[in-house]
Amino acid sequence: MAEWRALADVAVRPLPGRAFLAAGAASADHANFHREVLHWQASFRARAGDTWALHFEDAARFAAALYGAWHAGKTVVLPGDALTGTQARLRTRVDGFVGDWIESDMPAPDHAPDADAAMVALDADTTRLVVFTSGSTGEPVAIEKRLRQLDAEVHALEAALGTPLDGVAVHGTVSHQHIYGLLFRVLWPLAAGRAIVSRAFFPEDLLAAMDGQDAVLIASPAHLKRLPAQLSWASLHGKLRAVFSSGGALPAEAAHEVARLLGVPPTEILGSSETGGIAWRRWETEVPVWHPLPGVEWRVQDGVLEVHSHHLSGDAWWRSQDRAEADAAGGFRLLGRADRIVKVEERRVSLDALERQIETHPAVKDARVLLLGGARSALAAVVAMADGVPVPADAASRRALSQSLSRHLAATQDAVTRPRRWRFVVALPSNAQGKVTEAALTALFRPERPEPHWTLRESGRAHVDLLLDASLAVFDGHFTQAAILPGVAQLDWAVQFAREAFAMPPSFLRMEALKFQRVARPGDLIRLDLDWQAERGTLVFRYTSVHGAHASGRVVFADGE
Incomplete structure (x- = not known):
């Protein structure tokens, strides 16, 4: 200090x-x-x-x-x-x-x-x-x-968590453009005189940057859940002093795997843009309790967590939507969101409870349930498959799995309170801060793009077949006389599917040689050929079908920070 x-x-x-x-x-x-x-x-x-x-x-x-x-x-x-x-x-x-x-x-x-x-x-x-x-x-x-709020928070972080961090270099996978990254990757290191290291986008780059250094890692659940086990993380053991995670819940299984791979149990930070930091917990036990940061007062009122601290803009107590209970050790445990109770045909349904029940199925790793609006509201579920369980590739397989999950819920949920629509994914969609957003989940049920059928996936080449269903949202309102696949959608899909197939830099630089040669319409089966030229940071794409060439071009990317 x-x-x-x-x-x-x-x-x-x-x-x-x-x-x-x-x-x-x-x-x-x-x-x-x-x-x-x-x-x-x-x-x-x-x-x-x-x-x-x-x-x-x-x-x-x-x-x-x-x-x-x-x-x-x-x-x-x-x-x-x-x-x-x-x-x-x-x-x-x-x-x-x-x-x-x-x-x-x-x-x-x-x-x-x-x-x-x-x-x-x-x-x-x-x-x-x-x-x-x-x-x-x-x-x-x-x-x-105000700067006073930010200053109070970095003082609290240093008092609670800074002791083992003298002389470390601060590495991270999260952006400083959001409050968590701003505090942990910029403001706290500046106040403490610690070295700030450029953001790493890929696990291989992160490992190489930290190798041999006394370091701390600032990450999100989205990154920590996907650490490749085959990399030589053991080289960091004894040098990596701390791993921080925030922006969403870190599942217990992922937390313990992080501790095994990186040699240090991760420390989670609870907070929000509105409240700043509230509490922390370190995964040294099976399910640790939350400890308030210094200067943060908390209480449970009507089963809901309320906080008061200098990190807030005023003196009033801030009421969260987190259900909580006090722990005998002086901290608290979170019991799910209080605002995730919905009504379906006059029946009250806890989305948290429904998700937990779905996640007990052996084929499921994560699940999110949402209420879709419309003329008749219906529950829908997005399911991330368990490790080693493939995403069902065809309609019959998807129907069989959704029926299996519905039967799995039948012991505790009747037909009204079970999801009617299902989507199966490798991982839940998340933003840059590792948060699963309702907008992204909803988009899966009114997709902007077709379901991919990969026919080739290599290190620098990939082919994917795309059936243009008339229900795709991209066909809405673009052309009044006939439904035509917009060129902007074709460009966007090429980049999206390329990011799924290859490890690519995050920053778009420019487009080159863009050509739209033939329109694509609902019902067409088009093939997207992707060629990733890593040494040049260039993606070459081409759309074709039985009608001939539809579009082609190059997209150039640049390494960010």
Whole structure:
């Protein structure tokens, strides 16, 4: 704790000689970081407008731009991505865009700092940041944070969890554009003087980056559940000090497998964009209890968890939708969501209870149940298959499995309270923060794309057959006179299916040689040929059918941070 600094002082008092990024990165120490902040500060001061949207894949550039904006008196808006649609939605609430946007008002600092300008500590009450919820049930909601709230939270994290982390390099698979990654990969390391390492997108890159280092890993359940067991994770044993997970529940089976592979039990963080961090638990026992972070008060009212802390924007108690019970050890256990009770034909159904029952079937690993709207509401279930159990490939197999699952539920659920519609997947759809969103689940029942039938999957080549059913949502409203497969859908499908077949960089760079030669209509069986040229970061795709060539092109990707 000797090198600890308040977040308000991070850019004011650089730590001479102290590593900021891992060896080989462009910005090597806090002194260089301090200079970059001064450049950004001068550039922001030269611009009118109080509110700016920041998006950088690179953590070092992001941190310098963030503090430069803050020291220039700007409010920073932190979207989860830099997509065109996101930029369009933000135009009415921000004065400019900085970073990796298609249209950036300031991609890099372009003003030299005033040599005589003195940098003073930030005002913890007036320095502000806007983050967004994950939007799991709709549009993301903006949440304003003051620096005082963020500072209280990193102090709490250090007090509860920082003791074994002296001298570590902070590695991660999550984005700093969301509150969890922002705190754990940027703000907490800056306050504690720990080295920040660029984000890793693939397990092989993560292993290579951590090998031989004293390290900590910041990850999500989506990443931790999919660690390839064949990689030599044992090389990290004794060096990897901690593994953190947040953004969703980490299943017990996955938590214990992480401990076995990585040599350290994962630590889960409970919290949200609204509340900040609430509690933590470490998987050293079969099912550990949650321990509140220092300074966080909690209580159970009417069976529901309520919290009060300096991480919140006000003094009122915040009521969650988590059912909870106190534990004799002084912590608490979560019992599922209180707001997941739905009515089906006047019958009350607990979606949590239904999911737990489905998950006891030997063919099931994960399950999510939702209520589909419409003229007559119906329960629907998305099922991720257990390890070694293939996703049923044809209608007859899917029907047999859904009937088996329905019989499995019959002992405790009647026909009204059992799912009527089923979808079977390798893994539940999740966003970048590892959260399974209702929008993604619903889309499986009104799919934007056809079900793939893979005929070839190799390291750099894949072929997939796609039957264009007339019920696909992409046929709705695009052409008034005839249903035609839109070109934008063909491009999107090529990228989506390629990501399922190959390990590809996350960032889209450009399109090349795009041609649309023949329309595709409902009822057509089209073949998509994919050629991934990893050394060039280029995906070549081609759609054909018995009618001939439909479309082709190249898509170029770039490594992100």
